[in-house]
Amino acid sequence: MKPLLTLLLLPALGAVVIVLLPVARARVAAILTAALAGLLSLWVAGQLVVTRVGPQLMEKTLWRPRSGSYFALGVDGISLPMVLLAALLTLVAILASGGVRERVKPYYVLLLLLESAMFGVFMAQDWSIFYIFWELTLLPLFFLINSYGGKRRNQAALNFVLYTMGGSVFMLIALLLAYDATHLHTFLMNEMATGLRGLARDRQILIFLGFLIGFGVKMPIFPLHGWLPLAHVEAPSPVSILLSGVLLKMGSYGLIRAAGMLPDAVVALQGWLAGLAMINLIHGGVLAWRQSDLKGMVAYSSVSHMGVVLLGIATLSREGITGAMLQMVSHGVTAGAMFLIIGLLYERTHTRDIRAYGSLTHTAPRMAFFVALAFMASVGVPGTSGFVAELHVLSAGLARWGWPAALLGVGMLVSAAYAVRTVGVLCTGPEHPRPGELWPLAGSELFAAVLLSVTIVWLGLLPAPLLGLMQASLVRFGDLFAGRLTP
Numbered sequence: 001m002k003p004l005l006t007l008l009l010l011p012a013l014g015a016v017v018i019v020l021l022p023v024a025r026a027r028v029a030a031i032l033t034a035a036l037a038g039l040l041s042l043w044v045a046g047q048l049v050v051t052r053v054g055p056q057l058m059e060k061t062l063w064r065p066r067s068g069s070y071f072a073l074g075v076d077g078i079s080l081p082m083v084l085l086a087a088l089l090t091l092v093a094i095l096a097s098g099g100v101r102e103r104v105k106p107y108y109v110l111l112l113l114l115e116s117a118m119f120g121v122f123m124a125q126d127w128s129i130f131y132i133f134w135e136l137t138l139l140p141l142f143f144l145i146n147s148y149g150g151k152r153r154n155q156a157a158l159n160f161v162l163y164t165m166g167g168s169v170f171m172l173i174a175l176l177l178a179y180d181a182t183h184l185h186t187f188l189m190n191e192m193a194t195g196l197r198g199l200a201r202d203r204q205i206l207i208f209l210g211f212l213i214g215f216g217v218k219m220p221i222f223p224l225h226g227w228l229p230l231a232h233v234e235a236p237s238p239v240s241i242l243l244s245g246v247l248l249k250m251g252s253y254g255l256i257r258a259a260g261m262l263p264d265a266v267v268a269l270q271g272w273l274a275g276l277a278m279i280n281l282i283h284g285g286v287l288a289w290r291q292s293d294l295k296g297m298v299a300y301s302s303v304s305h306m307g308v309v310l311l312g313i314a315t316l317s318r319e320g321i322t323g324a325m326l327q328m329v330s331h332g333v334t335a336g337a338m339f340l341i342i343g344l345l346y347e348r349t350h351t352r353d354i355r356a357y358g359s360l361t362h363t364a365p366r367m368a369f370f371v372a373l374a375f376m377a378s379v380g381v382p383g384t385s386g387f388v389a390e391l392h393v394l395s396a397g398l399a400r401w402g403w404p405a406a407l408l409g410v411g412m413l414v415s416a417a418y419a420v421r422t423v424g425v426l427c428t429g430p431e432h433p434r435p436g437e438l439w440p441l442a443g444s445e446l447f448a449a450v451l452l453s454v455t456i457v458w459l460g461l462l463p464a465p466l467l468g469l470m471q472a473s474l475v476r477f478g479d480l481f482a483g484r485l486t487p
Contacts (some may be wrong), residue, residue: 237343
């Protein structure tokens with residue numbers, strides 16, 4: 001049995017089955033497929049030897065002998081949490097898609113194909129395969145936004161594709177330069193990393209800048225984030241769950257891989273990366289504060305939270321990269337929870353304007369609870385996943401730069417301000433929606449909200465299993481830079 005190949009193909013096979021089934025059974029088939037993928041991903045996590053460094057469960061087949069390309073799959077402590085996150089949020093997105101009434105079969109087919117492509121990105125151990133899966137994520141997302149989105153869906157889908165493809169050009173150039181520079185004639189990640197670490201610093205910087213632009217668009221890093229707010233606002237809410245919860249993490253995941261491959265370049269650009277992180281953090285928070293559209297607010301807050309991830313990476317320390325990885329997982333589940341509840345509110349009231357709501361504690365107490373938990377987790381309230389992540393990043397930043405890292409605290413305060421305001425407006429005050437409009441959560445909606453909420457609290461109170469899963473890989477990452485950084 002090849003578990004990683006099975007996990008990769010399972011959602012795609014589910015999509016084929018849905019094509020053959022009647023429309024009435026498409027949703028059930030999609031839920032079962034996503035649930036099976038989630039269970040298989042948990043089984044894979046159970047097979048990982050947490051003390052071992054490097055990719056495990058490797059499945060490698062020579063794909064293109066002439067270019068040295070392999071169809072190579074593997075997981076380690078950095079990629080496996082992302083695989084688990086993709087499986088969880090795909091299931092949540094499908095559970096939250098009960099409101100889809102038109103073109104139902106193509107919708108679920110696209111979601112499952114997107115899941116396969118995301119698994120491919122995180123499990124690929126060859127850069128050529130990584131790039132193919134990276135590009136494959138564009139197709140289902142384009143059609144999901146363009147066919148099922150809001151009034152400006154065409155513009156949002158086109159912006160998303162053009163931005164991402166533009167960034168992909170720089171990533172492809174960087175990959176080709178790296179391939180030529182190593183003289184190893186292979187795209188295997190570990191072998192290419194071994195060859196590139198011996199390059200002169202200037203050549204490393206040139207290659208890394210290509211990766212930074214390519215991954216920075218998807219992450220997104222200021223000023224490459226222009227596609228994000230419109231895509232989030234116009235995409236269906238279940239698609240926004242995946243877009244914010246998983247697709248943004250593809251950028252930060254790729255940046256971590258590139259940093260480990262080109263360490264001298266990252267050390268040389270460390271200050272610039274930290275500066276971009278601070279801009280992301282404060283710029284995104286201020287713009288989120290100014291939004292009255294709930295989805296727009298969460299979209300800009302994602303820019304801010306990815307600034308925390310970038311700052312954690314920029315510290316080049318074990319503690320910082322641990323915080324970055326924790327923040328990637330935490331933001332995935334908290335943003336997923338926020339987009340889930342916002343989407344359910346929109347289905348009931350057909351508005352996302354924060355001023356149209358009030359007193360959810362009386363009209364929809366379950367929604368009020370999930371709203372409060374998600375927004376509080378997003379600003380790192382103790383007992384939630386965000387607290388553990390931001391504490392690691394803040395501590396690593398202070399250890400590396402001293403008082404300038406206190407700007408991270410300013411960004412956190414801005415985030416806290418709009419989160420508290422949002423919870424206050426939504427959960428208290430006069431009752432704007434008529435009571436009958438906000439029917440209670442039930443069935444798959446309630447299960448999806450509980451699933452994300454339990455994950456948020458579990459990661460906040462018991463982060464040890466996740467930390468143990470990542471520890472060996474993150475220690476290796478920190479050790480790679482320990483001798484290169486000046487005190």
